[in-house]
């Protein structure tokens with residue numbers, strides 16, 4: 390059983406460093422801090438750190454550590470929720486003695502000494518929760534971990550709405566509810582938004598475009614974010630504002646990241662879009678992907694391909 394190996398390695402190392410992915414989301418936060426708290430609660434003498442960038446909207450889950458290079462020497466690095474090595478936040482995992490990848494994305498380019506990948510899991514946080522449940526007799530949990538794991542599962546499933554949710558997701562989450570988790574408190578934290586973000590939401594709903602066959606999209610250019618005074622992270626989180634348009638089974642949001650590099654968030658209700666994302670230097674899940682477009686001209690090419698994909702999909706349904 391592959392999970393046994395993860396537990397063995399955690400037992401073996403005294404210093405464990407947990408890595409999220411770049412541009413962190415609720416799931417990598419939840420999985421990382423959930424795992425950290427489970428290890429700390431079970432083995433209080435072990436040193437456990439979570440490294441990488443901060444995400445404002447989920448930073449209530451836990452504080453990221455700033456550690457020197459020499460901490461990696463002789464340490465175990467565990468990378469969660471990250472399909473390819475280049476997306477691991479804090480590349481110093483390469484300095485660690487042993488590297489474990491725990492993920493639920495379709496593998497792109499593998500890395501590390503040991504991979505635990507289960508694409509049937511709705512969230513990396515679900516894998517961590519199931520890891521705990523499997524070794525419940527040996528491991529301990531606490532409320533901080535429960536909150537982190539619930540937040541990870543909640544955000545990666547669009548609040549239990551996506552196709553990725555299975556009965557196992559609910560079975561795992563049921564434990565957290567039995568444990569006494571105040572889930573309404575977490576919903577409350579995630580729901581509250583600034584006036585600026587609410588106005589930008591209105592902008593997205595008023596200004597999105599559609600391709601002839603039904604791909605809804607919004608170009609969130611830097612000047613828009615500036616006008617509404619919204620961070621890139623918060624702005625791009627609005628992709629799912631376009632998820633409920635009746636004749637558009639695919640929707641996308643495009644924005645400029647560091648060094649003016651254009652990336653897209655691609656979403657679908659039904660037709661698979663991961664191959665499309667692969668073509669544009671991206672990937673992820675069957676119905677939710679990221680793509681690295683580079684410039685705005687490439688966005689137009691992607692939209693042509695996406696439009697064709699939706700056309701074929703609609704034809705196949707008739």
Ligand SMILES: [Mn+2]
Nearest residue numbers: 416470513545
């Ligand atoms: Mn995830």
